[in-house]
Amino acid sequence: MTRAGFISFVGRPNTGKSTLTNALVGEKIAITSDRPQTTRKAIRGIRNSDQGQLIIVDTPGLHKPKTLLGQRLNDLVQAELADMDVIGFCCPANEEIGPGDKRIIEQLQSFPKSKKIAIVTKTDRVGPEKVASQLMALAELDDWEQIVPVSAKSDYQIDLLADLATSMMPESPMLYPAETVTESSMEQRVCEEVRESALGHLQNELPHSLAVTLDEWNGDEIHLSIHVERDSQKGIIIGNKGERLSEIRQRSQRNIRKLTGKPTKLKLHVKVSKDWQQDPKLLGRLGF
Numbered sequence: 596m597t598r599a600g601f602i603s604f605v606g607r608p609n610t611g612k613s614t615l616t617n618a619l620v621g622e623k624i625a626i627t628s629d630r631p632q633t634t635r636k637a638i639r640g641i642r643n644s645d646q647g648q649l650i651i652v653d654t655p656g657l658h659k660p661k662t663l664l665g666q667r668l669n670d671l672v673q674a675e676l677a678d679m680d681v682i683g684f685c686c687p688a689n690e691e692i693g694p695g696d697k698r699i700i701e702q703l704q705s706f707p708k709s710k711k712i713a714i715v716t717k718t719d720r721v722g723p724e725k726v727a728s729q730l731m732a733l734a735e736l737d738d739w740e741q742i743v744p745v746s747a748k749s750d751y752q753i754d755l756l757a758d759l760a761t762s763m764m765p766e767s768p769m770l771y772p773a774e775t776v777t778e779s780s781m782e783q784r785v786c787e788e789v790r791e792s793a794l795g796h797l798q799n800e801l802p803h804s805l806a807v808t809l810d811e812w813n814g815d816e817i818h819l820s821i822h823v824e825r826d827s828q829k830g831i832i833i834g835n836k837g838e839r840l841s842e843i844r845q846r847s848q849r850n851i852r853k854l855t856g857k858p859t860k861l862k863l864h865v866k867v868s869k870d871w872q873q874d875p876k877l878l879g880r881l882g883f
Contacts, residue, residue: 598647600680600764603637603654604714605703607695610685611716611747616640616653618747619757624777624784625653627791637675639778641771646761648769652679662872681740681763682709688729688744689720692736700736710763712741714756719746782809785851789819789863792846793832804828806871806881816860817851822868822881832865840865 604612613625620640642649654675676682682703686696703711713733718726726744733742741759745752777784786807793805804825810818821843823829833840844861851859871877 596766597768598761598764599650599767599770601650601652601678602681602683602760602764603652603675603679604683604685605654605676605699606685607699610687610690612685613638613653614747615685615714615716615745615753616651618750618753619649619651620776622776624779625787637671641775641777642757643769643773644757644761646758647764647767648771649757649761649764650770663875664872664878667878676703676706676709679706679709680765681712681760682706683712683714683760685714685716686729686733687717687720688715688726689717692729692732697736703737710740711737712743712759712763713737713739715742715744717746717748718744718751719749781855782812784854785809785812785817786819788850788854789821789843789847789861792843792850793821795846804872805832806868808881810864815858816862818862818864820864820866822866822871824868824870824872826867829865829867 604615606612613627616625616638617623617627617640619642621642624640625638638653640651640653642651652675654671684700684703686692703709715726715729715733730742730744733739740763743752743756743759745756747753779787786809790805790807793807804823806822808820808822810820812818821832823832831839832843834842840863844863847863848859848861851861868874868877868881871881
């Protein structure tokens with residue numbers, strides 16, 4: 596009998612959850628950046644093996660919300676965790692364990708039915724002594740089923756983590772067809788590729804204010820809107836003589852070609868959706 600079930604990665608923003616998800620699935624299904632709030636939706640990826648099927652749920656980073664969007668992201672994480680067979684708490688090897696980490700670990704006690712594992716990420720950035728000290732520090736904070744050091748960048752112990760997680764799943768037939776790698780639609784993935792490209796060009800205050808929606812997909816031509824909250828942010832996105840917007844478009848086209856397997860023409864429009872992070876109606880229109 597095979598095993599199948601759900602594992603969700605949780606942690607502060609920028610603890611390597613999305614990079615780890617991509618490594619486990621074997622292809623890019625979640626965008627990554629060094630900006631907080633890069634992940635804004637629960638993204639499901641599927642990994643198949645002889646032992647069974649692992650459904651990996653990448654969630655937004657847990658944080659103290661400052662906007663209605665932030666509160667909705669936290670609520671989304673809490674709702675997802677309620678249905679998990681296993682919860683993986685992610686903590687980078689190169690960062691000290693802080694109050695935010697401890698608060699999240701305390702919150703995990705609200706999900707007694709889920710098995711808990713601790714994952715030390717980004718081990719490629721430090722030496723073995725620092726990894727060892729992080730493992731010991733985590734061991735003191737909870738009674739984990741497993742504590743696993745990994746590096747998604749160097750593929751260190753990714754297969755081991757997958758095997759351990761699969762062994763903790765209930766006996767079950769496969770829940771998704773073997774060829775499925777994600778629940779996300781192609782339209783959603785295209786929007787995320789544009790947002791990732793934009794995040795790579797932006798200053799620190801702007802990533803939170805950025806959203807992307809699909810307006811039209813007609814053959815090889817895709818029209819998308821980049822939403823910001825203020826007129827000044829619109830100028831930042833467009834750049835001098837439209838140079839930054841052109842760079843975002845070119846990078847997005849390259850990544851989307853890898854995704855779809857064929858060339859596409861992107862038409863990007865920058866729109867001001869004033870204070871959308873605090874507006875319930877605008878949040879709904881933007882998919883939150």
